[in-house]
Amino acid sequence: MIDLYSYLGPNVRKAVIALEELGLEYRVVWVDITAGEQFASSYRAVNPNAKVPAMVDNDGPDGRRVVLFESAAILLYLAEKTGRLLPADPERRWAAVSWLAWQVANHGPMAGQATHFLRYAPEQGIEVPYAQDRYSREIERIYGVLDERLAEHEYLADEFSVADIACFPWVRVAKGHHIDLARYPAVAAWSERIAARPSAKVRLSDPHDGSTERTSFTSEQFSTLFRSGPK
Numbered sequence: 001m002i003d004l005y006s007y008l009g010p011n012v013r014k015a016v017i018a019l020e021e022l023g024l025e026y027r028v029v030w031v032d033i034t035a036g037e038q039f040a041s042s043y044r045a046v047n048p049n050a051k052v053p054a055m056v057d058n059d060g061p062d063g064r065r066v067v068l069f070e071s072a073a074i075l076l077y078l079a080e081k082t083g084r085l086l087p088a089d090p091e092r093r094w095a096a097v098s099w100l101a102w103q104v105a106n107h108g109p110m111a112g113q114a115t116h117f118l119r120y121a122p123e124q125g126i127e128v129p130y131a132q133d134r135y136s137r138e139i140e141r142i143y144g145v146l147d148e149r150l151a152e153h154e155y156l157a158d159e160f161s162v163a164d165i166a167c168f169p170w171v172r173v174a175k176g177h178h179i180d181l182a183r184y185p186a187v188a189a190w191s192e193r194i195a196a197r198p199s200a201k202v203r204l205s206d207p208h209d210g211s212t213e214r215t216s217f218t219s220e221q222f223s224t225l226f227r228s229g230p231k
Contacts, residue, residue: 010169
């Protein structure tokens with residue numbers, strides 16, 4: 001059995017899509033990051049970086065327990081475990097790895113910062129014009145890179161892979177970082193192709209209120225979520 005430590009958000013959704021795509025049995029362990037549960041010593045024993053997702057495969061190689069954190073590591077582990085979601089052809093395989101690395105180094109972090117400064121911080125009365133301009137420009141550049149690739153390739157590595165799984169959940173929340181997908185038609189078409197897959201239709205819900213997306217935070221939740229560590 002695989003334990004997936006989860007909250008709502010694109011990075012967790014990557015792991016959910018991969019697990020569903022691969023048909024692996026898993027159970028969700030809820031970590032309320034707006035209440036500071038990620039800072040508990042018991043959770044930091046799983047993920048020392050105190051973020052979600054994290055994953056524990058209780059039936060890893062040779063029956064050993066394997067602990068993973070960071071979404072890219074989780075995706076690569078699941079691909080290796082099953083022999084799926086990474087192309088067999090070396091050229092395509094390394095293209096998939098490259099685009100996966102690109103997503104976790106560029107697309108995800110910049111989209112996250114854009115969302116923070118363009119959406120969440122202003123809701124708390126915090127306006128930082130330099131940051132808003134900086135991250136708006138960078139996330140637009142990044143979507144341009146993605147659109148250029150997908151204009152010539154059905155999937156990022158020419159077949160559905162961990163690279164597409166990594167990018168897709170962030171593209172689905174593009175409005176939150178002020179991106180209009182109509183400006184990026186290849187990205188929009190690719191996103192709809194993936195959205196039609198059964199694995200992409202599975203959404204986790206908050207066990208407290210049933211929501212599948214967190215669109216705003218109270219001032220207390222904002223403080224807890226965006227501080228650098230426990231008080």
